[in-house]
Amino acid sequence: MTIRDKTAIAGLGSTPYYKRGTSLPQTLPELVCKAIIAAVDDAGLTVKDIDGFAYYSEGFDTPYLMETLGIPEIRYTATLTGSGGGSAGAVGLAASAIVSGMAETVVVVGGTQMAEQRFGSLMSAYPQTPENAFFSSAGLVGPGHMFALLARRHMHLYGTTREHFAEVAISTRLNAMRNPGAVMRKPMSRDDYFNAPMIADPCCLFDFCLETDGAIAVVVTSTERARDLRRDPVRILASTHGGGRDWGRALYWMNMPDEAFASGGHAPVARGLYAQAGVTPGDIDCAQIYDHFSPMVITQLEDYGFCGKGEGGPFVASGAIRYDGGSLPVNTDGGQLSAGYIWGMSHVREGVEQLRGTAVSQVADAELVLVTGGPSSLPVSGLILAK
Amino acid sequence: MSEISKAPPPELFTLTTDQWTKPFWEAAAAHRLVAPKCGCCSTFRMPPTPFCPNCLSQALEWPELSGHGVLYSYTIVARAIIPEMAAHLPYVPALVELPDAGGVRLITNIVGAPLDALEIGCPVEVVWDDRPDGVSIPCFRLVRTD
Numbered sequence A: 001m002t003i004r005d006k007t008a009i010a011g012l013g014s015t016p017y018y019k020r021g022t023s024l025p026q027t028l029p030e031l032v033c034k035a036i037i038a039a040v041d042d043a044g045l046t047v048k049d050i051d052g053f054a055y056y057s058e059g060f061d062t063p064y065l066m067e068t069l070g071i072p073e074i075r076y077t078a079t080l081t082g083s084g085g086g087s088a089g090a091v092g093l094a095a096s097a098i099v100s101g102m103a104e105t106v107v108v109v110g111g112t113q114m115a116e117q118r119f120g121s122l123m124s125a126y127p128q129t130p131e132n133a134f135f136s137s138a139g140l141v142g143p144g145h146m147f148a149l150l151a152r153r154h155m156h157l158y159g160t161t162r163e164h165f166a167e168v169a170i171s172t173r174l175n176a177m178r179n180p181g182a183v184m185r186k187p188m189s190r191d192d193y194f195n196a197p198m199i200a201d202p203c204c205l206f207d208f209c210l211e212t213d214g215a216i217a218v219v220v221t222s223t224e225r226a227r228d229l230r231r232d233p234v235r236i237l238a239s240t241h242g243g244g245r246d247w248g249r250a251l252y253w254m255n256m257p258d259e260a261f262a263s264g265g266h267a268p269v270a271r272g273l274y275a276q277a278g279v280t281p282g283d284i285d286c287a288q289i290y291d292h293f294s295p296m297v298i299t300q301l302e303d304y305g306f307c308g309k310g311e312g313g314p315f316v317a318s319g320a321i322r323y324d325g326g327s328l329p330v331n332t333d334g335g336q337l338s339a340g341y342i343w344g345m346s347h348v349r350e351g352v353e354q355l356r357g358t359a360v361s362q363v364a365d366a367e368l369v370l371v372t373g374g375p376s377s378l379p380v381s382g383l384i385l386a387k
Numbered sequence B: 001m002s003e004i005s006k007a008p009p010p011e012l013f014t015l016t017t018d019q020w021t022k023p024f025w026e027a028a029a030a031h032r033l034v035a036p037k038c039g040c041c042s043t044f045r046m047p048p049t050p051f052c053p054n055c056l057s058q059a060l061e062w063p064e065l066s067g068h069g070v071l072y073s074y075t076i077v078a079r080a081i082i083p084e085m086a087a088h089l090p091y092v093p094a095l096v097e098l099p100d101a102g103g104v105r106l107i108t109n110i111v112g113a114p115l116d117a118l119e120i121g122c123p124v125e126v127v128w129d130d131r132p133d134g135v136s137i138p139c140f141r142l143v144r145t146d
């Protein structure tokens, strides 16, 4: 038994994306509720139809949501372990609840509000433990410091350059400039990129994702039921999460064998995903790749087989990921680098928009879209959505 | 003349240990660099954990290492993203591979190095950052090859 093609996304809801802290005085649970209400409304349902929640990254407080929204009963509430690596996999978690008959209408929701703890200095807020002593003693304050170590190794092994990172940042910004909902819509030239302050060499300011507030929810149900609802179903063709021991705790371990070290950690998940979907990388029309750091877009393009190992730099330099003329438009909404950082859910959102034909930067005849969760401690995850 | 790398901000780290990590930090306080080695199959691992991932033995040895390593990767932090960092810039978080511990890597810092001399593959050797709280942290400096 697999979840292949048995479920669909029937509803999509989102708050605006706000620059860090500017969503106040709204609360984070309030933003989450707004996204949920919008998603069930979009599906032609009401909150009373919700009978399940699937989360990632520690999720939200289900009984609070029930109390607040008046949801009478739920039959399923589950969270993928780990952090932002699970954003795409949470959709698969919802699908597994439906395929197994444990629930009928499952909401996947993600949201973030950075009023107190900035994501950029996340590790400095971790409690001190015997395990994290081995990285916090080295002054690794934020995820950017850690991913910079991976990026430099990729440069060393494969000749990847900052020009390649710049191409990811600039092509993503071009997409954001067309998106009225994007937070950063100013043009970014190559000079702008190279003049930006270096935060964690070789990663400069524009290699880092934004710090934003917002929430996004989707409603997952059976494909059969979704056909009777308001919107055309976006089919969940496949979703996988997990990963290999050679990636494991990744940033908190840093002992990955060379090949895994200079990667996004997604290779095992990608293999499983294509096998489950019965498609190949060449069948994918556009990709929404978790972009917390621009070098990690390059490594995931390799993990998902759009180019060979170590060829991600030249692949993006060829223009392949551009919306205009690219063979694989990537992060068509402007991504987390330029549109908004909603902990991966904006990629799910853009996947749905592309397959509904409602994307601002619509890829002509898009039928299959890849969505990935963040390279992070396992699990990492992937999702293939279909028209 | 390129800037010289410093030690990272001490305020950001308070040492806590358990029975599996304590020998590493006790040796460090005596300026001895050690790494956990399986007492059964001799596989090194880092950081220390309660079981050998190769044979599941809990037997452990802590051989003293030469302190010589190879720079595997590094980043240069030159911008304070929280205020405590400001007086300690630039610092250089790094991964150092330890050839005499089966190639396991330490997450550490390169100190006292001109930033333009940093290069993956450089030989490095341990130096000790003796902190005000009595904790010593292994850092590394570039080994002169001229």
Ligand SMILES: [Zn+2]
Residues within 6 Å of the ligand: B038, B039, B040, B041, B042, B043, B052, B053, B054, B055, B056, B057
């Ligand atoms: Zn062993």
